[in-house]
Amino acid sequence: MYIRNVLETGFGGTGVGFPTNINRESRMATTLRDIARELGISVTTVSRGLAGYSDVAEDTKARIQATADRLGYTPNLTARRLQKRRTDTLGFILPTLTPRFSDPFFSEFLAGVGNEAASRGYDLLVSVQAPGSTEERAAYERAAAGGWVDGLFVVRTRVNDERITRLCDGNFPFVAFGRTECDCEFPYVDEDSAAGVHQIITHLVDLGHSAIAFVAPPSYLMFGRYRIQGFYEAMAAHNLEVREKWIIEGDMTQRGGETAAQSLLALTERPTAIIFGNDLMAIGGMNGIKATGLQPGVDIAVGGFDNISLSSYVTPSLTTIEQPIYDIGQRLCTMLIDVINERELTERHVLLSPTLIVRDSSGPRIQAGSRR
Amino acid sequence: MYIRNVLETGFGGTGVGFPTNINRESRMATTLRDIARELGISVTTVSRGLAGYSDVAEDTKARIQATADRLGYTPNLTARRLQKRRTDTLGFILPTLTPRFSDPFFSEFLAGVGNEAASRGYDLLVSVQAPGSTEERAAYERAAAGGWVDGLFVVRTRVNDERITRLCDGNFPFVAFGRTECDCEFPYVDEDSAAGVHQIITHLVDLGHSAIAFVAPPSYLMFGRYRIQGFYEAMAAHNLEVREKWIIEGDMTQRGGETAAQSLLALTERPTAIIFGNDLMAIGGMNGIKATGLQPGVDIAVGGFDNISLSSYVTPSLTTIEQPIYDIGQRLCTMLIDVINERELTERHVLLSPTLIVRDSSGPRIQAGSRR
DNA sequence: TTGAAAGCGCTAACAC
DNA sequence: GTGTTAGCGCTTTCAA
Numbered sequence: 032m033y034i035r036n037v038l039e040t041g042f043g044g045t046g047v048g049f050p051t052n053i054n055r056e057s058r059m060a061t062t063l064r065d066i067a068r069e070l071g072i073s074v075t076t077v078s079r080g081l082a083g084y085s086d087v088a089e090d091t092k093a094r095i096q097a098t099a100d101r102l103g104y105t106p107n108l109t110a111r112r113l114q115k116r117r118t119d120t121l122g123f124i125l126p127t128l129t130p131r132f133s134d135p136f137f138s139e140f141l142a143g144v145g146n147e148a149a150s151r152g153y154d155l156l157v158s159v160q161a162p163g164s165t166e167e168r169a170a171y172e173r174a175a176a177g178g179w180v181d182g183l184f185v186v187r188t189r190v191n192d193e194r195i196t197r198l199c200d201g202n203f204p205f206v207a208f209g210r211t212e213c214d215c216e217f218p219y220v221d222e223d224s225a226a227g228v229h230q231i232i233t234h235l236v237d238l239g240h241s242a243i244a245f246v247a248p249p250s251y252l253m254f255g256r257y258r259i260q261g262f263y264e265a266m267a268a269h270n271l272e273v274r275e276k277w278i279i280e281g282d283m284t285q286r287g288g289e290t291a292a293q294s295l296l297a298l299t300e301r302p303t304a305i306i307f308g309n310d311l312m313a314i315g316g317m318n319g320i321k322a323t324g325l326q327p328g329v330d331i332a333v334g335g336f337d338n339i340s341l342s343s344y345v346t347p348s349l350t351t352i353e354q355p356i357y358d359i360g361q362r363l364c365t366m367l368i369d370v371i372n373e374r375e376l377t378e379r380h381v382l383l384s385p386t387l388i389v390r391d392s393s394g395p396r397i398q399a400g401s402r403r
Numbered sequence: 404m405y406i407r408n409v410l411e412t413g414f415g416g417t418g419v420g421f422p423t424n425i426n427r428e429s430r431m432a433t434t435l436r437d438i439a440r441e442l443g444i445s446v447t448t449v450s451r452g453l454a455g456y457s458d459v460a461e462d463t464k465a466r467i468q469a470t471a472d473r474l475g476y477t478p479n480l481t482a483r484r485l486q487k488r489r490t491d492t493l494g495f496i497l498p499t500l501t502p503r504f505s506d507p508f509f510s511e512f513l514a515g516v517g518n519e520a521a522s523r524g525y526d527l528l529v530s531v532q533a534p535g536s537t538e539e540r541a542a543y544e545r546a547a548a549g550g551w552v553d554g555l556f557v558v559r560t561r562v563n564d565e566r567i568t569r570l571c572d573g574n575f576p577f578v579a580f581g582r583t584e585c586d587c588e589f590p591y592v593d594e595d596s597a598a599g600v601h602q603i604i605t606h607l608v609d610l611g612h613s614a615i616a617f618v619a620p621p622s623y624l625m626f627g628r629y630r631i632q633g634f635y636e637a638m639a640a641h642n643l644e645v646r647e648k649w650i651i652e653g654d655m656t657q658r659g660g661e662t663a664a665q666s667l668l669a670l671t672e673r674p675t676a677i678i679f680g681n682d683l684m685a686i687g688g689m690n691g692i693k694a695t696g697l698q699p700g701v702d703i704a705v706g707g708f709d710n711i712s713l714s715s716y717v718t719p720s721l722t723t724i725e726q727p728i729y730d731i732g733q734r735l736c737t738m739l740i741d742v743i744n745e746r747e748l749t750e751r752h753v754l755l756s757p758t759l760i761v762r763d764s765s766g767p768r769i770q771a772g773s774r775r
Numbered sequence: 776t777t778g779a780a781a782g783c784g785c786t787a788a789c790a791c
Numbered sequence: 792g793t794g795t796t797a798g799c800g801c802t803t804t805c806a807a
Contacts, residue, residue, distance in 0.1 A: 105548030110784035138510040145531030159517030176477030177432045346718040482800035
């Protein structure tokens with residue numbers, strides 16, 4: 032009726048092109064009611080016809096479908112969500128250390144999650160928040176309150192992760208990439224970081240190294256913790272001395288790796304090999320090494336962690352531990368959807384065995400003590 | 404009442420711990436009605452009190468707020484959205500060429516958009532779809548139908564971009580990173596790619612190069628088109644001959660750059676310089692060059708495009724054209740929010756001037772004809 | 776200053 | 792098979 036009036040009293044007279052500001056009006060979406068009115072049947076029947084219920088006559092169904100198509104009907108998701116009390120949306124709160132971050136970790140994870148979500152009919156809501164910030168907490172609070180998203184992905188788990196305790200307390204559906212030391216049980220996928228460090232250290236020892244330094248990920252991150260622990264264990268297992276000066280905490284960025292490498296090389300007693308907590312730092316670190324006039328892979332062995340796609344394209348190519356981020360994203364997505372739908376998970380706790388990728392940066396076999 | 408029954412007939416008897424499956428129930432969120440009932444006032448008043456309307460008595464307001472806090476009230480966004488007919492959500496359909504993509508472009512853009520969106524109170528809905536696929540089309544169709552998101556970001560615009568024509572036709576709010584050749588007007592931010600190619604070619608010419616090859620971005624992408632055009636123009640401006648064999652279309656990945664470089668070097672008449680359509684290809688390309696025994700930055704000059712954060716960390720460091728992706732994302736986000744709220748944009752069409760970043764890969768000045 | 780009523784668009788229980 | 796009724800949780804006239 033309202034619309035009728037508008038059309039009838041159009042300023043331009045009939046047949047004359049409307050000014051563009053009419054567009055807003057014309058964008059009024061068709062609803063079930065429009066179809067119902069058009070066909071002279073009830074909204075309910077239209078709803079069920081479209082949903083393919085068996086208790087709707089075949090020919091009514093066909094007529095409904097036809098007018099729906101003609102009118103370009105698309106269901107109003109918001110209304111449907113309100114009614115069904117689920118959003119069919121998965122949430123992902125990206126913990127970015129710096130605002131202008133650019134970590135391949137996230138884009139790869141996003142791809143894995145996103146593809147899987149799309150193919151399962153779920154949307155993905157992404158929020159960018161600094162780890163530990165008030166805003167981050169607020170975002171989790173909002174999620175846990177319900178109605179925002181049906182479930183959450185938690186990545187880069189922290190040693191004492193209040194995000195996770197919060198979600199556990201609220202009994203909100205979520206899955207995590209990584210474990211924690213919190214006292215709660217939740218579904219996760221993680222890579223056995225400690226085992227990864229073991230592998231790379233064994234590799235370096237095999238090559239003749241014993242003076243091995245470690246540029247660790249932040250220790251508040253659970254995988255940082257595991258990698259550091261793994262470092263100590265592996266060194267002990269090989270009867271190697273660990274010098275505290277040879278362990279530096281990095282910030283996961285290239286820049287951080289560069290600085291760390293340089294301060295390591297500025298020591299009077301230099302290591303002959305450096306393991307970096309992630310590939311980004313390793314790549315930056317190799318630059319730092321070059322800047323001091325040494326050659327990574329020749330004068331200093333370098334190892335990374337993650338096997339990001341660029342790691343085979345740097346010079347020297349990076350020896351690293353593979354972490355199948357894309358697959359983990361995909362898998363976590365499947366798990367989360369199962370959790371949301373209260374299906375039993377076949378595996379609630381997945382611990383993946385890492386693979387060592389040997390490339391050039393770890394260099395050839397050396398004679399003990401042959402380095403400067 | 405329903406719940407009452409459940410509680411009253413609980414199997415365990417009173418005082419006995421409930422089985423964990425009760426949690427689902429306990430997660431029932433507090434609504435306005437709960438607060439209203441608690442206070443013995445109407446839902447309307449609660450709603451307005453919380454919204455801070457001036458026509459609610461100060462002390463009622465305070466009491467409302469207090470119980471809201473106590474009960475841990477969070478508004479049900481879905482209900483609010485249905486009522487307000489806006490989602491406060493921005494959409495971003497990520498066109499990933501390969502499923503397991505890892506393009507720093509996207510994570511940086513996402514960071515820019517995401518931070519801005521968060522600070523403006525908007526959510527970001529991300530969907531991952533192969534460019535040109537049926538699914539991608541469906542996603543845009545759904546968006547244009549309304550109710551899914553309030554506005555869209557379109558990135559990596561295509562020469563003939565049906566996403567854009569669709570959105571224009573439907574008069575749906577969106578902004579684009581890039582222009583198109585479609586016959587419609589829309590708000591965008593773009594970098595002057597042609598000017599960028601000009602700069603890098605001038606730089607190479609200054610260094611003594613004349614045999615310049617180009618590994619172009621896909622020509623269906625608008626910025627690919629511009630960069631190719633820019634290449635021809637700049638070569639013409641410098642009176643340089645363009646050999647068709649020296650122009651190869653790449654796929655924007657490292658692998659693609661590597662292959663392209665190798666086929667270029669396999670020619671009997673080799674270029675002395677190669678410009679790549681983006682940094683990822685340039686990095687891969689440098690690897691391809693090394694694989695044939697030549698040194699990028701010494702035997703062959705290399706230029707990239709984008710200035711991704713890794714480009715200063717590869718060896719040799721990459722001479723490239725800067726593209727401030729993060730800032731563009733931020734700016735586009737502001738624009739989109741303005742479009743959604745029907746505010747006049749100060750600038751509907753932004754064309755940024757690129758900056759040349761000279762590093763090592765373009766090498767030193769050469770004598771004409773001094774290369775093998 | 777507060778409340779009753781209507782409605783956003785959809786689905787579902789329950790008649791008929 | 793189809794329609795009636797109710798309701799998801801919220802906002803917003805309009806009266807009181």
